[in-house]
Amino acid sequence: MSHVIEPAASGRAKCRGCKNTIAKGELRFGERLPNPFADGEMTIWFHLQCAAWRRPESLGEILDDFRDQLDDADVLAAAVDAGIRHRRLERIAGIERAPSGRARCRACREAIAKDEWRISLEFFEEGMFNPSGFIHTKCASDYFETTDIMDRIIHFAGNLEAKDIEDIRKHIA
Numbered sequence: 001m002s003h004v005i006e007p008a009a010s011g012r013a014k015c016r017g018c019k020n021t022i023a024k025g026e027l028r029f030g031e032r033l034p035n036p037f038a039d040g041e042m043t044i045w046f047h048l049q050c051a052a053w054r055r056p057e058s059l060g061e062i063l064d065d066f067r068d069q070l071d072d073a074d075v076l077a078a079a080v081d082a083g084i085r086h087r088r089l090e091r092i093a094g095i096e097r098a099p100s101g102r103a104r105c106r107a108c109r110e111a112i113a114k115d116e117w118r119i120s121l122e123f124f125e126e127g128m129f130n131p132s133g134f135i136h137t138k139c140a141s142d143y144f145e146t147t148d149i150m151d152r153i154i155h156f157a158g159n160l161e162a163k164d165i166e167d168i169r170k171h172i173a
Helices: 049-053 056-069 073-085 088-092 138-145 151-157 162-172
Strands: 004-007 028-033 041-047 091-099 117-125 129-136
Touching: 028 049, 028 056, 041 049, 049 056, 049 073, 049 088, 049 129, 049 151, 049 162, 056 073, 073 088, 088 091, 088 117, 091 151, 117 162, 129 138, 151 162
Parallel strands: none
Antiparallel strands: 004 028, 028 041, 091 117, 117 129
C-alpha cells in the first residue's frame, strides 16, 4: 500500500480531516488503508494541510517524494514534524462553546462549564475519525505539550469571528 498525492479528479471527494469538499484539480493526499469491509484496500482523501495536521505520519512517509511538486512543502513538513513530536495534536477537531455543563475535560477531569470554550477531540480508528471528548482551553498546553495550536483550531472550527479568536487565544496562552 502506498499513499499518494495527486490532483482531485472531480470536486466530489470530501476531506476526512475538515469534512469540506476537495476542489477539482486541487492537490490532495490519499491515504491507502486495508478495507475493513471487503478484500483489498481503500483510499481516504485529505486536503494537504489537513493531512499534515490530522495524519502526520502517513503524509510524512511520502512528503519527500513529492516535495518538488508542492509550493508549501516546507510548511507541510513543519506541521508533520510538530504532529510527530506532539502525538496528541492530531486529535484536534475544532472548538466550540459547551452547550451544557455535563462534559468533562479529558486532561483535568473537571466539568466544562456551560458556554465555556472547549476543544473537540477525535481519535483515528479503522479509517474513521471518532469523537473522543473535549478539553478546556486552559488545559491545552499541558495536554498537547505545546501552545502552537491556534491555526489548527481555527481551521477545524469553521467560521469563527475575530473577537472569538482573540478570546480563545487568551484562554490558551
